Amino acid sequence: MSVDVVRLETVREPVGVRLSGRVRSVAVERRHWFGVGGLAVVAASVYVVFAYLHFRQGTFFGWDLGIFDQIVRDYAHFRAPDVSTKRHLSPTDSGVFALADHFSPILIVLAPMYWIDNSAFNLLFAQAVLFAAAVIPVWIYTRRKLGVPAAYCVAVAFLLYWPLQSALDFDFHEVAFAPLILATLIERVDAGRWRHAAIAAGALLLVKEDMGPVLLMVGIWIMIRGHRRIGAYFAAAGGATFAFLIWVVMPAVGGSSKRDWYYAQLGRSFGQVAVHLAEHPSLLVTEFIDPHVKLHTAFWLFVPVLFLCFRSWIFILAVPQILERAFSDNQFHWVQTYHYNAYLAAILVLAAVEGASRFKWPKVRLAWAVGVLAIGVGLLPFYPLWQLTSDSLWQRSSTVHVEEHLLSEVPEGSYVMMPWSADPYTGGHVRPVSLGCMGDAPEWMLTGNLKTDVAALNKALPADQNRLRYVAVATDGRWTIAKLAYPLDPRPQVPGPSTC
Incomplete structure (x- = not known):
């Protein structure tokens, strides 16, 4: 018999052994799903209790929570979302049309909550649940890159990450949707599930008008990964949607393309800013470090992930938000206190996970995950959730x-x-x-x-x-x-x- 036609039979396991192994695999997988699901439920419970205690005391800032309460309440009653808090020029003036102020139509998905309970606490509850749910795609991505033990460490560290805590502590905002959608988008792109990624990208564009540049960066990241045509689609969708919303949609409904123009020190338009920076390139450095609070915030954004986010191209997804805030003349954009940093939470954590996955030795990768968890726990006393240990937060207020x-x-x-x-x-x-x-x-x-x-x-x-x-x-x-x-x-x- 010719050697060319010799076939080597594959050694097969007995049927009983194969079935037993499959059952064990399913059992292990199910146990992990219960594990990460339980983690999300515990985190959501803690977040909800934290928000409820503040709401019961009336200690929230109130401006933003009141605005979003009006918007979602109007959606729930099938009315145009108007905000009287931001304008009252006559006895019949209903206020600012919400989509002219910020384009966040995704808020409409929260409207059914008001059919059940007539309270602004609905929004705080939803925010807590959405933040906690983001841990699921974070865990899935980390398990793929670093393994199961590291995935649990990173998941807990993510839930303790101070940008999420700061957002929970400062009313409700559309950022509630961002960590879950961004984590899902990054994980689905990494898995090569393009339809799922496209759905997540579409949802991201409904969160806020400035998510277009983030999606543009997603497209560039996809192209860097070697999928040029698909990446070009994502980048074009992000850039075109941003331009369409800013210069067409929002002005058409009563807003302005310069509604949130915080760059007066650089120019009155994107073109003037570009020219000014070209003429004074030193501003590309000084605007990042002056005032120094910008460096302080950046430092504490990167410390909890041990700066490994810089080892991944995923980091470029954070660039639009970083630039938007660093060059702003609004001091609220520079500090840790408010909700703005929560847009970066999933991006920086998953970028750091990919950065850690590039280490050659598995023990080093696991050591990084354990270190990230230790830092998250160690920083806890310095951030809002630590208030749960204070007796004053648990006291009722008659106000x-x-x-x-x-x-x-x-x-x-x-x-x-x-x-x-x-x-x-x-x-x-x-x-x-x-x-x-x-x-x-x-x-x-x-x-x-x-x-x-x-x-x-x-x-x-x-x-x-x-x-x-x-x-x-x-x-x-x-x-x-x-x-x-x-x-x-x-x-x-x-x-x-x-x-x-």
């Missing part, structure tokens, strides 16, 4: 109950000037307005100091409307609900651009 009681005395649908911290507690019964964002005196006022607030409102309004007088209608503790007594018929004004 929220008093505010809700007084607002219930006001006729439904009325416009009420109130402090930002009270905005999330209207229950949709009234529409909150804010001092400094109005050109017309509201009929009602919720105040802790009637004389001072009336004086401030008189000072803020035009000269021909600054002789206002309010009388107390009901008082509970230090809080008062007051009604406009003079003038009885304030002059209506034509709604214009947002004053905030």
